[in-house]
Amino acid sequence: MTVALAIAWAHFGRRKHVLTWTASYGVGVLQWLANAAGFFLQSPALYIVTGIGLITSGSLLAIGIRQRSGRPLHVAAFAIPASVVSLMMALAIGSLGSQIMQGMIIPTYVGTLLLVSAASLWPRGRPLTPPEKAFFACLILYAMCQLALAMSATFIRSPTEGKELYRNILGLFMPTIYVGTAVSAVLVVAGDLAQQLRSQMRHDPLTEVLNRRGLEEAAASAIAQARRHDRPLALVICDLDGFKALNDNFGHIAGDQALKGFARLLILAVRRGDIVGRMGGDEFGLLLQDSDAQAAADVMERVRLEVAHLTLPRVPNGALRASFGVAALQPTDRTLEDMVHRADEALYAAKKDGKNRVSIARAIA
Known part of the structure; x- marks a missing residue:
């Protein structure tokens, strides 16, 4: 998906928001690798890297959506909450050692961020295009999966007890919706290009009125x-x-x-x-x-x-x-x-x- 978005950026107008989405999924690659390494090596440091990767990937996805919609973008509005959540997550993994907090903090934050992103996607003064509808639906499903993941963490009682639901959501649903969100993002990019081409065919490039x-x-x-x-x-x-x-x-x-x-x-x-x-x-x-x-x-x-x-x-x-x-x-x-x-x-x-x-x-x- 990172490669697909990179190709979309290179060939569909080199829009800033597409590059931001590419970076989001690029960070996702590193996050999945860190998560796998943390599992096999049982390394708290790698789990902290995984959490930071999730937060960064979700933030970049949201930033890209605001860039595309032309809404005001304040980096501090993303950086400050992300830093606070990262610190809380590091404490939960490190000194506190709370698996419930580990399972709740990041999914709750990312799920909320995705819901805000879905609202930002909605255009002003026109209905959603079919690719936008698909992207919107994927963002909502992605957010619901993250929030369900956070709720399932409350059932964890020990390192072994209560993790089955959490693992099922994480293993069965998250990869699918993660890929689906990227595919719908590529469709949005292609739809934007098609709309741009249609507009160029009907408008005079110098004066920007109809030709x-x-x-x-x-x-x-x-x-x-x-x-x-x-x-x-x-x-x-x-x-x-x-x-x-x-x-x-x-x-x-x-x-x-x-x-x-x-x-x-x-x-x-x-x-x-x-x-x-x-x-x-x-x-x-x-x-x-x-x-x-x-x-x-x-x-x-x-x-x-x-x-x-x-x-x-x-x-x-x-x-x-x-x-x-x-x-x-x-x-x-x-x-x-x-x-x-x-x-x-x-x-x-x-x-x-x-x-x-x-x-x-x-x-x-």
């Missing part, structure tokens, strides 16, 4: 929804006036900054649910849901005024201007291209009338 393909896919759904609920829909086609001259005079870096700044302005101007895409070059398309042509034009007029005040490092103040063509969804429109044709005509009219203005396409009689 032409993504815009067409989103438009098909928006048009169908507008027709289903008999609601208005408006398309805006816009571009930067004199963009070629900007590139020629100030360089392509300035041109890229202008495109990114213009895209951010468009995103901020529309509502959640509206669609922004880059159609190519300096041309952008916007679909404004529940908006007629006039309402869309009013929004774009505010954007037009703001474009001139856009401050960018390599672009002179006041160098940017933009023109906008607006077209409303008509009963005869079936695809995005039907709307694009009229919006393009309106944009051409805006350019012809002097640029730096908003023009609305004439409705079909």
Whole structure:
């Protein structure tokens, strides 16, 4: 499983959380070796190493989950409790010699840590993906096995009496769920990569808005929804006036900054649910849901005024201007291209009338 996660890290984007999970299972390898050596050599020191390995492995698994979820990560929040539990475990094995404490301390800590990790895995604002569901289930089962292990330790009465249940849980269930958790983690990594690739196929890498393909896919759904609920829909086609001259005079870096700044302005101007895409070059398309042509034009007029005040490092103040063509969804429109044709005509009219203005396409009689 360590090798599988290392391969996943090397080939699936080299994400930090995958490397942390790889380290978790790498520590697990050392922990299992120390445990086996401690059993055959009857060495308390090796059992202490085993306990520290379990604590470290569980902590790294939890840290990786928080890294992936983007939640705040404070190393001290893991290091301090882990150190306290390690000290308690060392005392239980060494000076106290309590087998009940040995059997309870680490499983209780690791089980609680895994339950917190499962909660951290849950994403905000969307349901779990199938790989995430598998990983979540494995984390819960892993936690339950650890807590069951801790409870079974209370039945230990002597070095020989009461250990059967503890050993059965440890030997029959723990290896299986340990491997299952790693397999589901690899599936999560693969699922993240697939989602990333899908996003890259639909988004423009420079401006991070939808590309032409993504815009067409989103438009098909928006048009169908507008027709289903008999609601208005408006398309805006816009571009930067004199963009070629900007590139020629100030360089392509300035041109890229202008495109990114213009895209951010468009995103901020529309509502959640509206669609922004880059159609190519300096041309952008916007679909404004529940908006007629006039309402869309009013929004774009505010954007037009703001474009001139856009401050960018390599672009002179006041160098940017933009023109906008607006077209409303008509009963005869079936695809995005039907709307694009009229919006393009309106944009051409805006350019012809002097640029730096908003023009609305004439409705079909």
